[in-house]
Amino acid sequence: MGAPTARAVTRHPALRSLRCIRCGDHQPVDDHPRGCPSCLKYGTPANLACVYGEPDATDGVRLPYAGAPTLGEGGTPLLRFDTTGDLDLRLKWEGANPTGSHKDRFSALAVARALHAGYEVVAAASSGNAGVSLAAYCARAGLGCEIAVTDDTPGHVVGLMRDLGAEVVVFPEAEQRWRHLAGHLDSRTVLPVTNVAVPPVGSSPFGIEGYKMLAVEIRADLDGRLPDWVVVPASRGDLAWGVYLGFRELCGSGPVPHLCLVEPFPRVSAVLGGADPHGSFPGGTSVMPSLAGNSVALQALEAVRLSAGRAEVVDDAAATAGTRRVWRSGLPLEPSSAAAVVAVEQARAAGAMADGSLVVALATAHGMKGM
Numbered sequence: 138m139g140a141p142t143a144r145a146v147t148r149h150p151a152l153r154s155l156r157c158i159r160c161g162d163h164q165p166v167d168d169h170p171r172g173c174p175s176c177l178k179y180g181t182p183a184n185l186a187c188v189y190g191e192p193d194a195t196d197g198v199r200l201p202y203a204g205a206p207t208l209g210e211g212g213t214p215l216l217r218f219d220t221t222g223d224l225d226l227r228l229k230w231e232g233a234n235p236t237g238s239h240k241d242r243f244s245a246l247a248v249a250r251a252l253h254a255g256y257e258v259v260a261a262a263s264s265g266n267a268g269v270s271l272a273a274y275c276a277r278a279g280l281g282c283e284i285a286v287t288d289d290t291p292g293h294v295v296g297l298m299r300d301l302g303a304e305v306v307v308f309p310e311a312e313q314r315w316r317h318l319a320g321h322l323d324s325r326t327v328l329p330v331t332n333v334a335v336p337p338v339g340s341s342p343f344g345i346e347g348y349k350m351l352a353v354e355i356r357a358d359l360d361g362r363l364p365d366w367v368v369v370p371a372s373r374g375d376l377a378w379g380v381y382l383g384f385r386e387l388c389g390s391g392p393v394p395h396l397c398l399v400e401p402f403p404r405v406s407a408v409l410g411g412a413d414p415h416g417s418f419p420g421g422t423s424v425m426p427s428l429a430g431n432s433v434a435l436q437a438l439e440a441v442r443l444s445a446g447r448a449e450v451v452d453d454a455a456a457t458a459g460t461r462r463v464w465r466s467g468l469p470l471e472p473s474s475a476a477a478v479v480a481v482e483q484a485r486a487a488g489a490m491a492d493g494s495l496v497v498a499l500a501t502a503h504g505m506k507g508m
């Protein structure tokens with residue numbers, strides 16, 4: 138089995154620059170783990186997004202790199218799901234990805250970027266799914282992998298990362314992982330691909346591009362229809378932002394589906410209610426580590442604002458009860474994913490999703506990692 142080489146990876150010929158999602162400044166196509174340098178200086182960190190030149194007729198949604206090693210990510214099923222009330226609810230079953238979560242879409246492109254730019258090691262902070270996924274994709278690509286976790290990460294999940302060849306470093310606090318990653322910023326051999334900034338900006342814009350394919354697949358599986366709502370479990374909003382970018386590219390200047398972000402306690406919903414977006418938000422979750430964190434990234438807010446969306450809080454008790462019900466229907470989702478189904482039920486009961494709406498909930502991760 139020959140290791141694929143960096144030479145096999147090609148950059149999209151129309152990829153021109155990266156643009157700040159707050160101030161609009163352009164940056165060269167390079168790695169900017171702290172996001173926009175100008176916004177960072179003013180204490181308002183913001184992620185960057187890929188900018189492509191004019192599409193030609195053969196272009197669909199564009200991705201920044203091609204030719205990197207794959208494990209067969211994407212193409213996951215869209216399943217009908219019965220719910221109470223007059224909603225047409227579908228689940229995008231991301232647990233069907235190679236390592237059991239949507240993160241595989243991110244990892245494929247983050248690793249492609251690392252290969253193309255000549256890095257030897259990819260580094261990331263993870264609560265579980267991202268670490269397992271990156272470990273697998275780095276191993277597949279012949280790259281080293283370093284994952285920073287907190288000491289409450291389940292031992293068997295850390296074991297999966299190590300079995301896949303990753304070096305795992307453990308910290309007591311979540312933000313200590315980010316500071317550790319920031320120590321790699323001047324390295325030309327180690328590439329951090331998840332957030333390193335406090336307040337957070339989010340993860341690699343190249344990796345986030347991988348989530349655009351969710352929009353493509355959802356529209357195709359709905360025979361060209363767009364859902365009214367897409368429900369997205371969120372922490373710093375990488376997934377929600379990537380899904381928004383995908384629908385924006387598909388829809389041009391037309392309307393995109395409303396995004397409903399799901400969170401375990403008020404963060405985005407607090408900011409929508411007037412709280413300081415750079416504040417620290419009290420609250421926690423013991424059953425949804427994938428959605429943990431006390432801060433809000435601008436990309437999460439922009440995904441809501443630009444889609445005329447909303448945020449729904451699903452607490453631990455509701456997520457636990459929802460997980461039990463979803464497993465009994467044959468779908469082993471982790472609680473942070475089952476929370477998307479609960480969010481739909483709550484939003485419908487509150488009148489926020491009209492009867493007859495076509496709703497897609499992103500079932501982000503398989504529950505069999507036991508997270």
Ligand SMILES: [Zn+2]
Pocket residue numbers: 157158159160161162173174175176177183
């Ligand atoms: Zn900026």
